[in-house]
Amino acid sequence: MDRVPESHAGWTFLTNHSRVLAAIAEDHTTRVRDIAARCRLTERAVQKIIADLEQGGYLTHSREGRSNVYRIAQDRVLRHPADVPATVSELLKVLMRHEAGQPTGDLVEQEDH
Numbered sequence: 001m002d003r004v005p006e007s008h009a010g011w012t013f014l015t016n017h018s019r020v021l022a023a024i025a026e027d028h029t030t031r032v033r034d035i036a037a038r039c040r041l042t043e044r045a046v047q048k049i050i051a052d053l054e055q056g057g058y059l060t061h062s063r064e065g066r067s068n069v070y071r072i073a074q075d076r077v078l079r080h081p082a083d084v085p086a087t088v089s090e091l092l093k094v095l096m097r098h099e100a101g102q103p104t105g106d107l108v109e110q111e112d113h
Contacts, residue, residue, distance in 0.1 A: 014095075016041060020049045021088070022095040024059065024070045031067075058088060 019039040023030060032050070036043045053059035058076050061068045074089040 016045065017049050017053065018091065018095065020046055021053060021058070021072065022092060025072055025092045025096065028070045028072075029064075029067050030070075 016039060020035055020041075023035045023038050027034075032043050032046050035041075036046045039046065041049075050059065050061075054061070056076075056079070058073050059070055060073075061070045063069075072088060072092070074087065074092070076088045077084050078086050078088065078091060
C-alpha cells in the first residue's frame, strides 16, 4: 500500500481486532508492518491487538527463521454474547467474501415510507 487515507472520525462497523485477524487470515506469515499499513494502524497498536488475540486464545504464533507464522483458532466462538454461536471461521468467511467482492448473502434492501 502506497497511500494511507486520511484518518476516520466516528464509529465504524468493524473493529481493529477483526481487521487484524482478517489480514493474518489472508497471509499467515505477514509482518506487523504490513498489517499496520493494511489496517491503517500503528505497528504498536497491531502488536497490542495480536497480544490481545493470543491472550484470548484466538491466535498463536511460532518463529520460523526470522518470521512469525500465525495460526488462527478457527473454531473459537466470538467474544460478545450476542454473537454466540458464531465462530471466528464464520466471521472470516464474511470478511474474505467482502474483500473478494463476492456477495455475502441475501441482503434485503428496506426503504422508509
